[in-house]
Amino acid sequence: MAVPSPTKSELRARALERRRDYARALTSETRAALEADLGRIVLPQLIGARIVAGYHPMRDEISPYAVLDLLGGEQVAALPWFGGRDVRMMFRKAPAAEAGPWGVLQPPATAEAVAPDTVLVPLVLGDRQGTRIGHGKGHYDRALSHLRAAGPVRTIGIAWETQISDAPLPADPWDVPLDAIATPREWIQCR
Numbered sequence: 001m002a003v004p005s006p007t008k009s010e011l012r013a014r015a016l017e018r019r020r021d022y023a024r025a026l027t028s029e030t031r032a033a034l035e036a037d038l039g040r041i042v043l044p045q046l047i048g049a050r051i052v053a054g055y056h057p058m059r060d061e062i063s064p065y066a067v068l069d070l071l072g073g074e075q076v077a078a079l080p081w082f083g084g085r086d087v088r089m090m091f092r093k094a095p096a097a098e099a100g101p102w103g104v105l106q107p108p109a110t111a112e113a114v115a116p117d118t119v120l121v122p123l124v125l126g127d128r129q130g131t132r133i134g135h136g137k138g139h140y141d142r143a144l145s146h147l148r149a150a151g152p153v154r155t156i157g158i159a160w161e162t163q164i165s166d167a168p169l170p171a172d173p174w175d176v177p178l179d180a181i182a183t184p185r186e187w188i189q190c191r
Helices: 008-025 028-046 139-150
Strands: 050-053 077-081 088-091 117-122 124-128 152-160 178-180 187-189
Touching: 008 124, 028 152, 028 178, 028 187, 117 139
Parallel strands: 050 077, 050 117, 117 152, 152 178
Antiparallel strands: 077 088, 178 187
């Protein structure tokens, strides 16, 4: 009898637990060093990017600030912004200065709205083909689909090493694949 493949919900739950355990085991010095390593790996990939969107990390996510803080003078850092829980995610110029609908810091509503050409995407679990499992609300898939309808947008998932699956992950038709994934130790070109 064949064992059924785990569902996305089951994969998400296991990956969240693994990410939590990994991140909480790091000392603050080790975490800062790993995030600095992430910045050194990603920054050379951003040559030519004009508007780079990151996110304000929550829970045990790896922080994109080590990348955003290294952007060149002509490059603009942006972050997700929500006008409400049921509104599509937009991007506004950084910095994050006020709590959004879920309590995560975001730019103020008065910050300039922007359309990034590169998005650093958080993930719960990702595979080497660019399939991403997030928190399951679809915010990034909807926002990235909207951005790509207006023009090319490069997507780079960022994660801890423990969040990379060598086995292909299940994808739904609406899932937006990642172009690449970066960890503190590896650049994975997906597409």
